[in-house]
């Protein structure tokens with residue numbers, strides 16, 4: 373389980389008159405379940421990219437259980453993310469031509485971490501997410517099935533935090549609801565911290581805390597208004 377602690381974070385991009393993201397202080401407890409909301413362009417994707425180490429911050433500290441990933445080299449951030457962050461994205465980022473099982477195992481294989489126990493866990497997770505045709509090629513699957521594969525992949529290495537960026541946005545209502553249930557159930561079964569960027573109120577309404585961004589700043593924090601930067 374990972375706790376997040378952000379201090380004095382500022383992210384600027386060329387051509388923007390104000391920062392894409394500016395957070396004075398934000399703490400997310402280990403094991404908590406947090407929704408991130410905000411209008412288009414308010415900084416949500418930038419937040420995901422920064423806290424996962426996909427992008428490096430200009431200024432500030434991003435501590436996961438006390439370790440400041442902003443001070444890491446790119447390759448160390450990549451290793452940290454692979455070992456600790458389960459990412460579920462709106463557009464799945466799966467590989468066509470590979471089966472469900474091969475997609476789930478691919479990142480672990482690339483990291484040299486696909487042990488017998490990990491392979492067994494992949495089978496178990498695919499069964500938990502409700503998929504039985506493990507050899508089915510990704511491109512023949514429905515969007516709801518693809519998102520289930522992406523969830524199984526994200527959970528394979530027992531991440532301390534699951535970060536889902538609009539995980540239900542490209543799904544119909546029924547698949548979206550099933551995928552929301554799965555993410556919540558698996559996060560609590562695995563004891564992972566859960567951060568979900570979403571406009572889907574059926575999903576965000578089931579989380580413990582809602583943080584709203586506006587023009588790169590925290591404009592509302594449903595459990596700790598005093599923390600808003």
Ligand SMILES: Nc1ncnc2c1ncn2[C@@H]1O[C@H](COP(=O)(O)OP(=O)(O)OP(=O)(O)O)[C@@H](O)[C@H]1O
Nearest residue numbers: 385386388392410411412413414415416417418419
């Ligand atoms: N690489 C970049 N270069 C320049 N500006 C950027 C870059 N990335 C993001 N921005 C700007 O930063 C701001 C925040 O963008 P971000 O993608 O984080 O918003 P968002 O809340 O995720 O939006 P959406 O809901 O539409 O995905 C926007 O004004 C965007 O145009």
